[in-house]
Amino acid sequence: YLKYRDVVDRVTFWGVTDGDSWLNNFPIRGRTNYPLLFDRRGEPKPAYHAVLETAHRFSKTAEETRTFQNPILPGFHADPSLCRVGDDYYIVHSSFEYFPGVPILHSRDLINWRQIGNVLDRKSQLSLEKVPSSGGIFAPTIRYHDGLFYMISTVVWGGGNFYVTAKDPAGPWSDPVWLDRAGIDPSLFFDEDGTVYYHRQVGGERGYTGQQMLNLQTGELEGEMVELWRGTGGIWPEGPHLYHVNDTWYLMISEGGTSYGHKVTVARSDSPWGPFESNPDNPILTHRHLPDHPFQALGHADMVETPDGWWMVFLGFRPQGGRYHHIGRETFLAPVTWSDDGWPVVNNNEPISETMPAPRLAEHPWPEEPIRQKFDAHQLPPWWQYVRNPVEANYSFSERLGWLRLKGAAETLKDRASPTFLGRRQTALSCRLASRLCFDPTHENEEAGIVLRGNERYHTQLGVRLVNDRRHVFLRKVQGGKEAVILSPEPLPDGDVILSVKAEPLSYEFFYQPQGGDARCIGSQSTRELSSEWMSRGAGMSFTGVYFGMYATGNGSSSEAPADFAWFDYERNER
Numbered sequence: 001y002l003k004y005r006d007v008v009d010r011v012t013f014w015g016v017t018d019g020d021s022w023l024n025n026f027p028i029r030g031r032t033n034y035p036l037l038f039d040r041r042g043e044p045k046p047a048y049h050a051v052l053e054t055a056h057r058f059s060k061t062a063e064e065t066r067t068f069q070n071p072i073l074p075g076f077h078a079d080p081s082l083c084r085v086g087d088d089y090y091i092v093h094s095s096f097e098y099f100p101g102v103p104i105l106h107s108r109d110l111i112n113w114r115q116i117g118n119v120l121d122r123k124s125q126l127s128l129e130k131v132p133s134s135g136g137i138f139a140p141t142i143r144y145h146d147g148l149f150y151m152i153s154t155v156v157w158g159g160g161n162f163y164v165t166a167k168d169p170a171g172p173w174s175d176p177v178w179l180d181r182a183g184i185d186p187s188l189f190f191d192e193d194g195t196v197y198y199h200r201q202v203g204g205e206r207g208y209t210g211q212q213m214l215n216l217q218t219g220e221l222e223g224e225m226v227e228l229w230r231g232t233g234g235i236w237p238e239g240p241h242l243y244h245v246n247d248t249w250y251l252m253i254s255e256g257g258t259s260y261g262h263k264v265t266v267a268r269s270d271s272p273w274g275p276f277e278s279n280p281d282n283p284i285l286t287h288r289h290l291p292d293h294p295f296q297a298l299g300h301a302d303m304v305e306t307p308d309g310w311w312m313v314f315l316g317f318r319p320q321g322g323r324y325h326h327i328g329r330e331t332f333l334a335p336v337t338w339s340d341d342g343w344p345v346v347n348n349n350e351p352i353s354e355t356m357p358a359p360r361l362a363e364h365p366w367p368e369e370p371i372r373q374k375f376d377a378h379q380l381p382p383w384w385q386y387v388r389n390p391v392e393a394n395y396s397f398s399e400r401l402g403w404l405r406l407k408g409a410a411e412t413l414k415d416r417a418s419p420t421f422l423g424r425r426q427t428a429l430s431c432r433l434a435s436r437l438c439f440d441p442t443h444e445n446e447e448a449g450i451v452l453r454g455n456e457r458y459h460t461q462l463g464v465r466l467v468n469d470r471r472h473v474f475l476r477k478v479q480g481g482k483e484a485v486i487l488s489p490e491p492l493p494d495g496d497v498i499l500s501v502k503a504e505p506l507s508y509e510f511f512y513q514p515q516g517g518d519a520r521c522i523g524s525q526s527t528r529e530l531s532s533e534w535m536s537r538g539a540g541m542s543f544t545g546v547y548f549g550m551y552a553t554g555n556g557s558s559s560e561a562p563a564d565f566a567w568f569d570y571e572r573n574e575r
Contacts, residue, residue: 066357066358066363067356068333068356068357069355070334070352071316071330071332071575072110073105073331073427074427074428075426075428076093076327076425076547077329077330078300078328078329078330078331079093079138079239079300079315080093080300080301081139081140081141081142081241081313082142082302082313083149083304084144084306088107088108090106090144091107093331094140094543095118096134096137096138096543097131097136097387097388098136098387098388099387099388099389099390100119101119101121101125101137102120103118103383104118104169104170108361108362109358109359110333113366114366115381115383116169116382117170117171119166120173121173122175126176126389127158127389128155129388130157130416130417131155133456133542136158137154138154138156138185139185141188143188143190145190146190149166149168149173150163150164150165151165151173152186154184154185159178160178160182161178161179161184161186161200162176162178163188164177177219179214179221180225183200183201183202183207185200185238186200187199187240187242188214189242189243189272191244191272196213196214197211197212199211199212199228199240199242199251201239201253202225202227207230207237207238208229208231208237209237209253211225211228211242212226229251231253231255231265233255234255235256236254237253237254239253239299240253241301242272244272245338246342248342249269249270249272250266250267250268251267251276252344254301255299258299258300258329259297260291260323262297263282263283263299264286264298264299264300266279266282266344267279281343284343285299285334285347286298286299287351293351294354295318295354296317296318296319296323298314300315301313301314302314307360307361308360309336310338311333311334312336314332314334315329315331316329316330316352317330318429320505320506321526321528324527326426326527326530326546327546328425328532328544328545329543334347334352335347335348371570372568372569373569373570374567375402375404375566375567376402384422384423384424385422385423385424386422387413387418387419391409393407394408394409399562403566405565406564407562407563408420408446408448408552408553409552409554409559410554410557410558413453413456413461419551420551420552420553422550423451423548424549424570425548426452426503426545426546427572428503429504429575430504430572431570431572431573432501432570432571433450433501433503433568433569434498434500435500435565435568436496436497436566437450437564438496439552439561439562439563440561441464441466441559441561442560442561443466444466446552446555446561447463447465447474447553448464448550449550450462450499450549450550451548451550451551452501452530452547452548453546454546455542455544458535460476460478460510460525460529460530462499462522463499467487471492472487473499474487475522475523486523488512488522493515493516495514495515495516497512497514497515498512500519503527505574506527506528507524507526507527508525510522510525530546532545548570550568
């Protein structure tokens, strides 16, 4: 009983006949093996106290048990890394071609998160000029050491590996210290003896984890790079993180590519330089053998020790309508325990569920985000982003007070450039977005509206433009760079127009509402057509997710007519 009491979920006291007295020791020949709670003198035995302890503990726990829902950060929140400072937790994610870069979020309970800023919010920190979609910022790592936060990452098709520092995680963060360009997915470990270990993935698809020492005083690498581990044979052994637990060094990586074959593996050593012994039970996390599970591609993990033990964050995605995911790679959470022979075990080796027991940390929710984003302030919340570095002159909160003014540039959403675009992640499978637009184009090249952006070659625009000198609403689907356009059957009357989208797991529906009129549906689209799998056909992997945004363009020349947006609604209905 003492051995299994931790998994007992109910305790019942029952009586026995006088002939089967509980007062005697057992086993006694001819007696049933009832648990004897009292000795011959009627005094309680250890089992009596164990039963009561379990009963009280379960009664209390049942009242206090909380659960959480995976993913903890739905929508495009890929490549999570986190650190703990006291009772506070901070997490960062990849941002690729979007600016500002590297969103940073804060939590007190690992469940409820709020974005407090972006690590890279100045062009001096991050230049994304000509970076392709799904290029740019890959796989950041965040660590805290001696009063400073460190974020280390890579600009792919850019400057390579770098790190920045800050005293306050909300910023400001320093300008980058650039490191050796070789490799991706850099990470840091700060040893108690003052050594700083810098490791990253080197060698591409069949590569390995390489490690050097980093001198924080000079920002220079020291010594030759040492190969630590090549993983268990999967492609792209990447996302390395080093941990020191109970005098043992653990190196955790992900393998298999960030898709349906993704997995997390771990090795250990008595030295941070190896040799590293692979866990015989690898992988410690994967759903690659569960093709029908709603969560796929689990991997790219990081761990943190809390007052409630160890916990792991990792990415995954939720395919819809087959093997198509469109809102991006999301962040999930699971508990980590340690086996008797000293290996990390994720979620007791069980598949990751949507509903799971929450960490036993004090619950700390944040205020709900308002549905309506108004533009009566001169600063937007940190979840709004541009495509690459913005041309700031094309955005104004002051030229028409209470409105966001966008000025259409020559660049379009099909160009690898900086179009006039301001957007946010789609973070729910079922949701609604809407915006009120005031736009009176003077030339047929001018247009403005809202957009569902995947990348340059795949996006869907719901906008306003001139056709035969009359304003019309149009729905343009860009697929593989080719366009299909639907026009509203009649011109728009004078006045503003409300453009809206109803999103469901399998479809988008597009509506427009003229001033003083009713909402009308202009068309629909399958979410599959903005999924990573669909967009990646013959064109390389798409690493982001759908963005909802506002845009304006002059299609080859600057627009004379500004596009004014009164507000932007985003309402989540289903995770």
